[in-house]
C-alpha cells in the first residue's frame with residue numbers, strides 16, 4: 001500500500017504543533033497501524049530525522065496505552081484499539097490524518113503522546129476496596145448473583161484508553177468513571193466504600209478539567225470494549241444516592 005499521512009508533530013507541551021505530511025509506501029495490509037508507524041519511524045531514523053513519538057505497550061488491546069485520533073475517529077474506523085487496527089481497514093492511496101487525543105485533561109507531551117494521568121488520579125481517588133488482611137476468604141462465602149457478576153465483568157473490561165474522552169464533544173470522562181463505579185458497585189466487596197467512592201471520583205474528575213455528560217453517546221460508540229452508556233446512569237444514580245445517604 002501507498003499512503004499519505006498527515007501527522008501531528010509537536011516538540012513539547014508548550015511548543016506550537018502542526019500537521020506534517022509523510023508519504024509511505026511498501027506497507028502491508030497485514031500490518032497493524034502501530035507497525036506502519038514503526039516502519040515510518042525506521043525510515044525517518046535512517047534519514048537522520050526525529051521519529052514520531054507515540055504510546056504503546058501490550059499491542060494486544062488490553063493495556064489502554066495506545067490511542068490515536070485517526071482521520072477524526074478515536075482509534076480509527078474499526079471498533080478496536082489502535083494497536084489492533086490493521087492497514088487492511090484503509091484504501092491503497094488513502095490520506096490518513098493522525099492526531100493525539102484532544103482534551104484539556106489530557107495535555108500533549110510530545111507529538112501523539114498525551115498525559116492521561118488524570119485517569120490515574122480518578123482511580124486513586126476512589127477505585128479501591130478495603131479488605132481485612134489474613135487468609136484468603138472462602139470463595140463461596142460471598143455469593144454474587146450471575147447478572148451482577150456479568151455486569152461487573154462487562155464494566156471491568158474498560159482499559160482506560162481515553163477514547164471516550166477524545167470522542168466526546170465535552171471531553172467528559174464519565175463513561176470511564178461509570179465503568180469503574182459499576183465494576184465495584186455490582187460486587188459485595190465494593191459496597192463498604194460505595195458512597196465515598198463515587199463522590200471522590202466525581203470530584204476528582206471535575207477538578208481535572210473533564211466536561212460533563214450531555215447524553216450524546218459518542219463515548220460508547222468509540223469505546224473499543226463496548227462499554228454501554230448506561231454505566232453513566234449507574235454513576236449518576238450512585239452519586240444521587242450517596243448524597244442522600246440511601247446506600
Ligand code: SF4
Nearest residue numbers: 158159161162164223
Ligand atoms: S470506557 Fe472504553 S473508551 Fe473509555 S477508557 Fe474505558 S475502554 Fe477506553
Ligand code: FES
Nearest residue numbers: 057059064066083
Ligand atoms: S498497546 Fe495496549 S491496548 Fe494498545
